[in-house]
Amino acid sequence: MAKFDVLIRGGTVVDGTSVPRFVADIGIKDGVVAQIGGKMDVIDADQVLDADGLIVAPGFVDLHTHYDAQIQWDPYCTISGWHGVTSVVLGNCGFGFAPVRVEERDRAMLTMSRTEAIPFDSMKEGMIWDWITFPEFLDTLDRIPKGVNCLSYMPLAPLMTWVMGLEAAKSRRANDDEIAEMKRLLNEAMDAGACGWSTQRLGENSVQADYDGTPMVTDIMSDSECLALAEVLAERDEGFIQITQFTGDLDKDLEFQSELAAAAKRPILHNLIAVNPKNPDLHRNRMKWLEECNARGERIFGQAATIRAAFTFTLEDWNLYDSSPAWNYATTGTRDERKAKMADPEVRERIIAEIDEAIKKLGQTQALGGPIEELLIQDLAHQDELEEFVGMTVGQVAEIRGYHPVHAMLDLALETDLQAEFLTPMREQNDEWTAEMITSPYCIPGVSDGGAHTKFLTAGSYPTDFLMWLVRDTGQLTLEEAHYRLSNLPARAAGFRDRGTLVEGAPADVVVYDLDALNITPEWTGEIVYDFPGGEWRRVQRPDGYRWILVNGEVTFQDGESTGSTPGKLLRHGRG
Template sequence: MYDLIIKNGTIVDGTGATRFEGDIAVQDGVIARIDSVIETVASRVIDAKGQIVAPGVIDPHTHYDAAVHWDPYCTSSSWHGNTTVVVSNCGFGFSPCRPSDRERYMLMMENTEQVPAAAMQRALPWTWESFPEWMAHMRKLNKGINLASYMPLNSLMIYVMGLEAAKTRAATKAERAQMRDLLNEAMDAGAIGFAMSHLGVYNSHKDIDFTPMPTDSMFPEDAVYLAEVLRERGQGVIQCLAQLNAVVNNSFLVEEMARVSGRPILHNVVIGFDSAPEHHVNVLKWLDSTVERGLNIYSQSLVHRSWAEFTALTVDTLWQNVEPFAEFSTHVGSEAKTRAAKDPAFRQRARKAYDPNVMYASGGPIESHKLVDAKSSRFAKYEGQLIAEIAKAEGTAPIDILFDIIADTEAHADFRTTEATTKDPAKVDAILRHPRVLAGTSDGGAHVKFSDGGVYATDVIAWMEREEKRFTLEELHSLLSQRPAEVLGLEDRGTLVEGKAADLYIYDYEKLDYNREQMDIVHDLPENDWRRVIRAQGVEWVVVNGEPIMHNSEATGAMPGRMLETVRDDRSLAEAAE
């Protein structure tokens, strides 16, 4: 008797092979048999007739480190077929952490990734200090989906050097050695590598005092030193946010870590912009050049039809790296922002500083933002119109209209971006076809009050296959699952093959979709706090390690998720020994 049989499905196995009709039998969390018909008895049978059966999506870029404590299914990612997510990206995480730094770590996570501090303060038990203790805690935690974790480099630097030193100087020889030892200890405990950002003052992910986080100002030599650990181990990957479109490009560090480690490096991020049509072309050319030089670099993409819904109180992370919004972001709370928006001196500086050409990295030019809910009798007649249209009707500059609306509504008016990413399928086609591109960057668990990237797999399938006919399902499911599994070293995931973990999802091809007009607001954070989400349509079942965890976006109550580890590459070990 099998634990589960999925019958009559159209199987797209993620290997790139042509789809076929068949059954899948699962035993002890593993795919035991795939055949045209399986007649054996099972404890549970799912009839997938007329449905696509595909490998679970693997998302290499999330921030569910905290959210999994109150949302064990990591929604909305799991609603859209994600069965494995990677946490502690960009160097942000909770270990190692001294007890005296716990509050600061949570405030940092709130300011950089907009994870509400009140939720973390209530939900995180802080039963750990070291990374191995964190992993032990995470293994015991009830989880609906699988997680893999980087060693977050900001946490490591603060733990070893102290916060002020980590931001202002290079590590000493002794500090380097200690960080090296702790990274080895973390990888022994299951870390899949380390993650960081390196954008200097240009990163919108700022500390609570609006100064750069440690890795953004770290000495590159310290990062390269840690990259050597991965070469010695023949194991692991590095994630590095080093390029912010036209604003800053520190990809030299990505190249050097790739050269020294010999391991895969995940570069962030390649995006298509209609207002900067050459940006993605230049990134892809750079990737080609790294391949020619023998460097093992991949670029994570953000290619779904993304948007943000926000008020001036929730959008600071989009604005912190460009003026005049960097200054505006230092004013915290409704009263302070309203005063700033009304201040003639600030308004004069804003008019002088605003440049729409640098805004495409921050949700697009102000002119392209749409007024969704004015919360104002004065501006209610303009709901549904772009700031550019409102400015024209009012006979004033777009930047002034924005701050007029903010002032008039005490910063509570709702806006929506319309040019955050390209709507041109040709640009997305070019990005996804590159062999060194990973298909997704959801940022799941972060920025919960203005965005939800967990929708990316659903959107890519609906857009690029069903609507545009540019890709086949076979190609897309390989991109969404097989490629990230291979790059991350998760050898038992990513394809529907006998002997591999039974992580999969089942969906109605014709119904697969989501609400493209507006996100839902749900109050499911601790203390009844709220977030914005995008629900899946047409996803019938999500199965993790052989257990159904979602049925039509409703949790089943099963908690089969595991902490995953990357494998060692014996060939790399041999090369290091030589």
């Protein structure tokens, strides 16, 4: 019997601990790093990977994903799995599929088709649905083939819906008996291996609304309900909380998250922090807040958006204008209902009025996407009579046609049966400020939203972009710092007990890559592929430069191609 299953030979090891890189062989046995350095011979291994001139580093840990459905038909959780991610956390933002009663499954999928823009037909055809309770959901995750490791939060939206009923959860606070039942079920979930709980609190005008346009259950949950559930983590002294909270009062939102961390006595993942290229005070103030919280013993980490990307979207699928009630109204309902609303002059005037009001108050039109007049027209369903407008901005079309940009956008959408593609302008990037943000002791790169917004978001490529942009092309970060941020720090913050570093005795989650060859194709917005169940399409970006990706000691990708191996594990309590 060979001493090693796999020998990675002669690579430059960046082990995720921040120690300087070094050249060494790595021997892997039974899914674990058995030896680093020392005398090893090719005859001692069943498989030898020649890593001369390549970087050998721990696999990346993606804390913010929505692969709860997709992992059931895509064991590699792509696009994240293509880009070196070897461990993912499911159930973010308070959204998920357990506990869910049999008769409420379609409603749960409709919710996710809107709030996270996951195609309903894909979920309907691709999900197994052999569970009801959260522990049963974990059992399913444990059983299905996986090309990545995973662990899951208990998402609060299905928990509250299970206990209170959907309409009650959206119309009143939980009573004492209901809170007690939620705490019991949360304990049950954590006994089974949940890593904590997650929630989204965006207020009445949520940017990620429910299928019917109403706020999500968690958007209107009270502080007291959150604090009661935080007590469960404090009593157990385990787990962590992921929270997305922007209710319109930033000071109050941050104050509450500080209170939540104090009550839970466990880590909080605050979503999110990003650089505003025109105002560095925004990310600097948030960094200062994180430092103050941690100085008080409140362990709060900021999940930081670092990806350089744009959105390409159609009004058939776009849901990120939902913070505007008029836009929310116009983009909910059946296809015919939405088209009728978009054509309604009164609806259009309401949209315009709300945009004008937002500009007066906030200096911007929508939460995401930028000013409508700056949107680029990427495609108009190949209609010859409209082809002259492709490549123009919505504002330019409005000027030609002699009316408001909202009319131009909606008319183009209707003239193409909602197939007009709009491209958000590329956000100005500042590598110095991004590096400044990400080198905070309390900032973690990521927020991929992997598995969600599949028709207009490809942020699962963030690890590759991070290494290309901030390490190779600008030199803002060292490789050692980058790999600590991409693997070790998120693993430690999220409670992965044994992942995130390449040290002897650790599970062998490994990326082997050529830094000079790293690339993302197609750049910026990706390409359309029809590879989802139900004949649905999504946007993807593939990487170049990864020679091998290993999960628990088995090669899952070689030169970008899947090996078919599925060695991923469910990490109950962060262990695997």
